[in-house]
Amino acid sequence: MSDQTAQPAASAAVVHLALPKGRMQDNVLKLLGDAGIRLNFDRRGYRPTLSLPGFETKLLKPQNIVEMLHVGSRDVGFAGADWVAEKEVELVELLDTGLDQVRIVGACEPSFLEDGRPRPGPFLVATEYERLTRRWLEREGLEGRVVRTYGATEVFPPEDADCIVDNTSTGATLKANGLTIFAELLRSSTxxxxxxxxxxDPAKREVIEHLVLLVRSVLDARKRVMVEINVPPEALETLVGILPSMRYPTVSPLHAGTGFAVKAAVPRDGLPTLIAQIKAAGGTDIVVFDIAQIVP
Structure with missing residues (x-):
């Protein structure tokens, strides 16, 4: 495959890119690395240089990325959908990486609930998500008053708040603090x-779209694996008919006309069932390997 990090048409545009610092950082940097984009960090570690031309890059907290995109000091960036919703800003979503999936939930000690809902009357909600929480309270007709937290929200109940609104991936931290989830406000990812x-701006758009193409090529590749199979001539059409390839599988003749080698990029999650079907159709010598990138 050709080097997909090569910039398309030459352009004088400089795109200001924001990369997340903190919890999301490792996954995003690995995503870029798998796309062939190398990062060289400065001494302070906040302004890496990309091997992909056309970008001026800075590491920021995801909340700040949303704000800087909103005011226009950054052109493009990675952030959680939860903070875009919380800040109530109008941004263009270019792609969902599916990484760092979390739920924004309401949680409390079980004694606070009546029939699965907060008990009637005024109560206190601790959260970093003030706007999301107020919209939820209004939508549900609840008399909650919001207290802003700055991390470790799960420690507030029961002494300092009746319940919380917080993000969780597995719910383990909430459970460890004696809290039960009673509502889901939002699902988020990077x-x-x-x-x-x-x-x-046409010049900036070209640079941004090239970055999106590279990142999407890695995300698409992670969903598929390459399968290579040997098949006798009489079983070729049957085998090709069951392969869920992207367009058409690659078919090459084997030595001395003994059969064919068939290669196709197939969905990863269907592989266990597919292998059984391939064997039943007469396929042999099955080889499965990962794909780095898929570019349409």
Whole structure:
């Protein structure tokens, strides 16, 4: 495969890219690395240089990325959908990486609930998500008053708050603190966003779309594996008919006309069932290997 990190048409545009610092950082940097994009960090570690031309890059907290995209000091960046919803900003979602999936939930000690809902009357909610929480309270007709937290929200009940609204991936931290989930406000993941006006600039848009292409190529490749199979001539059409390839499988003749080698990129999650079907159709010598990138 050709080097997909090569920039398309030459352009004088500089795109200001924001990468997340903290919990999301490792997954996003690995995603870029798998796309062939190398990062060289400065002494302080906040302004890495990309091997992909056309970008000026800075590491920021995800909440700040959302704000900087909103005001236009950053053109494109990675952030959680929860903070875009919390900040109530209008950004263009370029793609959902599916990474760092979390739920924004309401949680409390079981004694606070009546029939699965907060008991009637005024109560206190501790959260980092003030706007999301207020919208939820209004939507549900609940008399909650919001107290802003700055991390470790799960420790507030029962002495300092009746319940919390917080993010969770597995619920383990909430459970460890004696809390039970009683409501789900939102589902979130790491996504790539752009400032709307940045996409109105043709030169910047070209650079941004090339980055999206590279990142999507890795995400698409992670969902598939390459399968290579040997098959006798009489079983070729049957085998090709069951392969869920992207377009058409690659078919090559084996030595001395003994059969064919068939190669196809197939969905990873269907592989266990597919292997049984391949064997039943007459396929042999099955080889499965990972794919680095898929570029349409």
């Amino acid at each position: 996504r790539m966003y752009a400032h709307p006006k940045s996409l109105d």
